[in-house]
Amino acid sequence: xxxxxxxxxxxxxxxxxxxxxxxxxxxxKCLVRKNSNIRWLKDKPIEFVNGSLWDDKLLENALADVDxxxxxxxxxxxxxxxxxxxxxxxxxRNLIKVTHAVNPNLKKFIFVSSQTAVGPxxxxxxxxxxxxxxxxxxYGRSKMEAEKVVKQYFDKMKCTIIRAPAxxxxxxxxxLEYFKTMSRGLQPMIGFGDKKVSLIHSSDLVDGMILAGxxxxxxxxxxxxxxxxxxxxxxxxxxxxxxxxxxxxxIKIPHFVVYIVGANAQFFSLFSKKPAIMNLEKCRDLTQAxxxxxxxxxxxxxxxxxxxxxxxxxxxxxxxxxxxGWIK
Numbered sequence: 001x002x003x004x005x006x007x008x009x010x011x012x013x014x015x016x017x018x019x020x021x022x023x024x025x026x027x028x029k030c031l032v033r034k035n036s037n038i039r040w041l042k043d044k045p046i047e048f049v050n051g052s053l054w055d056d057k058l059l060e061n062a063l064a065d066v067d068x069x070x071x072x073x074x075x076x077x078x079x080x081x082x083x084x085x086x087x088x089x090x091x092x093r094n095l096i097k098v099t100h101a102v103n104p105n106l107k108k109f110i111f112v113s114s115q116t117a118v119g120p121x122x123x124x125x126x127x128x129x130x131x132x133x134x135x136x137x138x139y140g141r142s143k144m145e146a147e148k149v150v151k152q153y154f155d156k157m158k159c160t161i162i163r164a165p166a167x168x169x170x171x172x173x174x175x176l177e178y179f180k181t182m183s184r185g186l187q188p189m190i191g192f193g194d195k196k197v198s199l200i201h202s203s204d205l206v207d208g209m210i211l212a213g214x215x216x217x218x219x220x221x222x223x224x225x226x227x228x229x230x231x232x233x234x235x236x237x238x239x240x241x242x243x244x245x246x247x248x249x250x251i252k253i254p255h256f257v258v259y260i261v262g263a264n265a266q267f268f269s270l271f272s273k274k275p276a277i278m279n280l281e282k283c284r285d286l287t288q289a290x291x292x293x294x295x296x297x298x299x300x301x302x303x304x305x306x307x308x309x310x311x312x313x314x315x316x317x318x319x320x321x322x323x324x325g326w327i328k
Contacts (some may be wrong), residue, residue: 101255171202203308207307227310
């Protein structure tokens with residue numbers, strides 16, 4: 001029975017990864033911090049490794065006998081630049097260094113990255129694995145640097161980098177506010193052009209992650225795991241409205257208003273211990289015309305195919321939110 005070590009398993013994507021690996025009869029170890037909320041993992045046959053990515057001795061003991069490492073954890077919101085670089089770059093550097101030291105014959109080290117590491121599309125054509133890095137935010141730059149750390153081990157051990165576009169699905173709180181707004185009868189549209197985005201349901205993303213983890217073809221390789229085609233936010237809104245059974249009013253929000261909201265949120269976060277979810281860099285993300293990427297390479301080399309698609313994925317997500325009482 002294969003053994004897996006997962007970071008970020010208490011989060012949105014990591015918890016779904018743990019569930020799917022359990023269903024495939026993997027033995028699982030999850031790194032958890034003292035203050036981690038294990039609500040999605042409790043009462044499951046999972047070994048909890050209590051500690052941090054900075055405890056080398058702990059990591060050495062946990063990693064010595066595993067077959068796979070899925071590094072999903074990271075910092076998505078930070079108050080300072082240093083927060084992103086410590087949580088994404090240096091944490092990745094330490095984890096892969098210890099892994100290589102104690103388990104160089106590991107079957108696979110899978111690093112879960114993001115399209116933000118590369119940047120938005122430079123036009124209507126989706127970016128792919130050959131596109132040069134051009135991240136536009138501190139978070140994106142930190143994920144880019146983390147990818148470069150992993151690439152340094154491509155000739156030393158078996159590694160794969162997975163890049164995800166925007167992800168949605170059950171348990172996700174990051175995009176929850178969009179669904180709440182739609183449930184109130186308002187359909188927000190940023191700017192006056194019809195922006196396009198690649199979207200992936202968490203179930204499809206995790207399927208692609210496991211496929212890449214198990215494939216020898218994926219060694220020393222990078223893949224976008226994404227939707228078969230880009231979607232316009234108008235299309236996303238119309239499908240969401242349909243599955244919610246709501247009549248909605250389209251609200252077009254000019255870019256300058258988005259930046260005003262972001263600036264205010266960033267200012268008031270100075271007086272809080274928690275970082276702002278909405279800030280000026282997030283505004284830069286939201287106002288891009290195209291956040292699209294191609295999954296052609298994953299389809300060709302790994303046989304990856306999106307299962308749910310947007311319509312089924314949105315219905316699944318909305319049904320789950322309602323069942324849990326997160327939206328009405």
